[in-house]
Amino acid sequence: MSFAGKNILVVGGSSGIGLAVVKALAIAGAQVYNLSRKAGEKLPAGIMHRNFDVLDPNASIESFLPENLDGLVYSVGSITLKPFNRVTADDLLNDYKINVAGAVRVIQLALPALKRSGNASVVLISSVAAGVGMGFHASIAAAKGAINGLTLSLAAEFAPIKIRVNAVAPSLTDTPLAASLLNSPERREASATRHPLGRVGTPEDISDAISFLLSDKSTWVTGQIIGIDGGLGHVRKN
Numbered sequence: 250m251s252f253a254g255k256n257i258l259v260v261g262g263s264s265g266i267g268l269a270v271v272k273a274l275a276i277a278g279a280q281v282y283n284l285s286r287k288a289g290e291k292l293p294a295g296i297m298h299r300n301f302d303v304l305d306p307n308a309s310i311e312s313f314l315p316e317n318l319d320g321l322v323y324s325v326g327s328i329t330l331k332p333f334n335r336v337t338a339d340d341l342l343n344d345y346k347i348n349v350a351g352a353v354r355v356i357q358l359a360l361p362a363l364k365r366s367g368n369a370s371v372v373l374i375s376s377v378a379a380g381v382g383m384g385f386h387a388s389i390a391a392a393k394g395a396i397n398g399l400t401l402s403l404a405a406e407f408a409p410i411k412i413r414v415n416a417v418a419p420s421l422t423d424t425p426l427a428a429s430l431l432n433s434p435e436r437r438e439a440s441a442t443r444h445p446l447g448r449v450g451t452p453e454d455i456s457d458a459i460s461f462l463l464s465d466k467s468t469w470v471t472g473q474i475i476g477i478d479g480g481l482g483h484v485r486k487n
Contacts, residue, residue: 250464252279256362257320257463260303260355262296263289265424266374266459267324269452271296273460282318284310284355285325303351310358318362320370320463323352328426329388336388344392348374349399356403363412370463371407373400374455375418377478393418397474404472413471415462420478422450445480 257274261267262283268291274281275293283292284301292298299313303325327347329340352373356363363369378386379393396416404414421427421440431437431449441448458477461467476482 250277250460250466252277252464255279255319255463256282256315256317257322258282258284258314258318258355258359259322259324260284260301260351261323261325263287263292263298265324265426266419266422266452266455267322268292269456270322270324270459273453273456274463277460279320280315282314284313303355304346310355314359314362316362317365318359318369319366320372321356321359321363322372322459322463323355324374325351326374326426327389327392328430330385330430331388332385333387340388341391344388345395348389348392349395352396352399364410367411368465368468369412370467371403371412371414372459372462373414373416375400375416375474377418377420377476377482379418380474380476381482400474401472408471413462413467415467415470415472416474417455417458417462418474418476418478418482419450419455420444420476420481422452422455424452443481444478445484445486448479450477450479 257279259267259271262271263285271281282297286302288298301308327344329344373396375396376393378390379397400414400416455477
């Protein structure tokens with residue numbers, strides 16, 4: 250897929266899934282604009298970067314964005330895993346602010362530039378936990394369930410202005426955010442065997458799907474939550 254001439258905004262592109270998206274888009278010829286708390290050391294050359302905290306209500310991006318924006322990926326997230334009786338109101342609010350309110354604010358700020366594209370695509374990150382009952386996931390599953398609802402609502406509202414909105418719903422992926430869940434051979438093996446395809450995901454597994462949803466190959470796809478989860482969401486292991 251070629252992204253030559255395309256301007257794509259990635260939020261959270263300095264590590265994990267977001268970084269894999271940035272690298273794939275840069276190789277495919279896109280001009281990538283990255284927003285994250287810090288640039289990190291792995292961003293490819295030519296990436297436009299601005300330090301940005303989604304929890305800062307005063308942070309702005311309008312002067313950073315190009316006139317036309319062809320795609321937006323919100324790849325900021327959290328993993329809060331606790332027994333339900335230990336989940337606090339602060340846990341719930343923090344997961345909601347990071348995953349949902351942050352996405353809403355960035356989309357609102359980028360909306361004028363997305364409208365000017367005439368064929369833009371927004372991709373959000375949900376989770377397999379929003380569609381499958383998983384213990385200890387109450388807080389993050391609630392936030393990601395809200396992402397699913399937001400995806401469907403915005404897909405309907407933005408269809409007349411030619412902005413597609415979809416989400417990918419990964420299972421456990423080998424990223425810095427999930428490092429504590431994969432920090433021993435035993436934990437890694439246990440996580441792999443839970444998935445019908447026998448392994449945890451890689452950032453590239455998820456970024457490949459995101460690239461498709463951003464591309465001109467998916468211009469008739471909107472309002473979808475696509476599981477990229479090794480089969481965990483819908484396939485029963487034999």
